[in-house]
Amino acid sequence: MLKLPIYLDNNATTPMDPRVLEAMIPYFTEHFGNAASRNHSFGWQAEEAVDYAREQVAKLIGADPKEIIFTSGATEGDNLGIKGVFEMYASKGNHIITCTTEHKAVLDTCKHIERQGGEVTYLEVNPEGLIDLKQLEAAIKPTTILIAIMYANNEIGVVQPVKEISAIARKHGVLFFTDGTQAVGKIPVDVNKDGIDIMAFTGHKMYGPKGVGALYVRRKNPRVKVTAQMDGGGHERGMRSGTLNVPGIVGFGKACELARLEMADDAARLSKLRDKLENALMQLEEAYVNGSREHRLPHVSNISFKYVEGEGLMMGFNKNIALSSGSACTSASLEPSYVLKALGLGDDLAHSSLRFGLGRFTTEEQIDYTIKAVSDTVIKLREMSPLWEMFKEGIDLNSIEWAHH
Amino acid sequence: MAYSEKVIDHYNNPKNVGTLDKAKKNVGTGLVGAPECGDVMRLQIEVDDTTGVITDAKFKTFGCGSAIASSSLATEWLKGKTVDQAVAIDNMDLVEELNLPPVKIHCSVLAEDAIKAAINDYRKKNGLEELVFEEKGVH
Numbered sequence A: 001m002l003k004l005p006i007y008l009d010n011n012a013t014t015p016m017d018p019r020v021l022e023a024m025i026p027y028f029t030e031h032f033g034n035a036a037s038r039n040h041s042f043g044w045q046a047e048e049a050v051d052y053a054r055e056q057v058a059k060l061i062g063a064d065p066k067e068i069i070f071t072s073g074a075t076e077g078d079n080l081g082i083k084g085v086f087e088m089y090a091s092k093g094n095h096i097i098t099c100t101t102e103h104k105a106v107l108d109t110c111k112h113i114e115r116q117g118g119e120v121t122y123l124e125v126n127p128e129g130l131i132d133l134k135q136l137e138a139a140i141k142p143t144t145i146l147i148a149i150m151y152a153n154n155e156i157g158v159v160q161p162v163k164e165i166s167a168i169a170r171k172h173g174v175l176f177f178t179d180g181t182q183a184v185g186k187i188p189v190d191v192n193k194d195g196i197d198i199m200a201f202t203g204h205k206m207y208g209p210k211g212v213g214a215l216y217v218r219r220k221n222p223r224v225k226v227t228a229q230m231d232g233g234g235h236e237r238g239m240r241s242g243t244l245n246v247p248g249i250v251g252f253g254k255a256c257e258l259a260r261l262e263m264a265d266d267a268a269r270l271s272k273l274r275d276k277l278e279n280a281l282m283q284l285e286e287a288y289v290n291g292s293r294e295h296r297l298p299h300v301s302n303i304s305f306k307y308v309e310g311e312g313l314m315m316g317f318n319k320n321i322a323l324s325s326g327s328a329c330t331s332a333s334l335e336p337s338y339v340l341k342a343l344g345l346g347d348d349l350a351h352s353s354l355r356f357g358l359g360r361f362t363t364e365e366q367i368d369y370t371i372k373a374v375s376d377t378v379i380k381l382r383e384m385s386p387l388w389e390m391f392k393e394g395i396d397l398n399s400i401e402w403a404h405h
Numbered sequence B: 001m002a003y004s005e006k007v008i009d010h011y012n013n014p015k016n017v018g019t020l021d022k023a024k025k026n027v028g029t030g031l032v033g034a035p036e037c038g039d040v041m042r043l044q045i046e047v048d049d050t051t052g053v054i055t056d057a058k059f060k061t062f063g064c065g066s067a068i069a070s071s072s073l074a075t076e077w078l079k080g081k082t083v084d085q086a087v088a089i090d091n092m093d094l095v096e097e098l099n100l101p102p103v104k105i106h107c108s109v110l111a112e113d114a115i116k117a118a119i120n121d122y123r124k125k126n127g128l129e130e131l132v133f134e135e136k137g138v139h
Helices: A018-023 A042-060 A076-086 A102-114 A132-141 A162-171 A245-280 A310-315 A338-342 A347-351 A362-383 A386-392 B006-010 B063-080 B081-086 B091-098 B101-127
Strands: A070-072 A095-099 A119-123 A145-150 A175-179 A198-202 A213-217 A287-289 A302-306 A354-357 B026-034 B040-049 B054-062
Touching: A018 A245, A042 A070, A070 A076, A070 B040, A076 A102, A076 A145, A076 A198, A076 A213, A095 A102, A102 A119, A132 A162, A132 A245, A132 B026, A145 A162, A162 A175, A162 A347, A175 A354, A245 A302, A245 A354, A245 A362, A310 A354, A310 A362, A310 B006, A310 B063, A338 A347, A347 A354, A386 B040, A386 B054, B006 B063, B006 B091, B026 B101, B040 B063, B040 B081, B054 B063, B063 B091, B063 B101, B091 B101
Parallel strands: A095 A119, A095 A145, A145 A175, A175 A198
Antiparallel strands: A070 A213, A198 A213, A287 A302, A302 A354, B026 B040, B040 B054
């Protein structure tokens, strides 16, 4: 049975798995204690639940539970990881290397650091969305303290060569931070095999609750420390003060456990559905997949349908299908996606893009419905598009002097 | 952001989508916007030479729902008006009729620009001086 509306925006957030909710419920009313209350059973129960969740989270990424710092989510993790290193290692240097397709939580954190006197190198990516390892190595200098490159991109799903990046970081004695938000729980991430020193990730991208995430901070080879960004009771080994969100942490732990057990099956099923969707939509003329198809998350596809505008396109089916577009017709700046532009796409193609993010609860019937709805709307809007008409008449759109407004 | 009923209606049932023969002397064509900005509108009018009445209007638009609705509504309003009356169509009338939110006002400005460009193209083809319009500068 086809279930409407269809949610294909799982890179933005995922629905919570009912099993996660079930695990959380007792921790709202029954076991409501403060995990820092050391002298009574309410506190002990909460602490025990947090310890258990810490193990579940650690196990998913091959870490030691002591290396998990609970946060409010990936934005906080990105801030704490990067600013925390910048402050903690100030005596060693002030240079950070990142890349242009990072999430705003990383890019804006780097901008902040530049205002604080830090120096940041923004590596460009190739048309596939991947950084160049030679450029990375060449950018390292004696003052470099951190390489911050995301594991997988939120808009195009492209997975960076994390093992190679960490090997370069190791070789030069530079710490390696990665924003694992889109990758953890979706593909195997192992902090030791991958050589990750610090990693931010979050619950709500992997069928857990919103408002809870973790920062992995390596304790051995090397021992890494980050300067706390919030002052308070010294929770989480002094790196992140604030009363622990016990129900959220319990849910996050459960979500990590489910991801660990079901990731392989989910990924295999979703990559098949994603490929079915992508191959069918690529049958349309002038459709282009954005970013590497080889180095990519299994559940993500970003496609530009030339000569139709993304927001107008979504309006054709957004009553029944939830998606995102790289078009920024609604934003005040009218600037399309900076990630797509970093791949070298023209603004016109960036405006014409849709991001499909499949998830654990996506069904084949939903994908079939989506293929038809998107194809029909692309065809209908092209009939209405002056650009499509010009293209069909063989007019070079670049030869026209457009009135830029 | 939810769209108004009227925008949805024009999007689902756009009026006057199509192309007029731009080689004809009594057809004026306005092409405004830019692909890089995410909206391009082409609006055309066909004018009865003796009466100056716009007998037909067509559009094609690359853009969001509000841009499509603005141009669809503009063609509806153009038909039956004289060219002189058409000059007076103001983007804020489109905004009001379609209930466009502030962030979509530029779509209506673009439609007004398209009307004016079509009128000027018609005037130029017929040996009339092009009209000079004030920049709205909202987009």
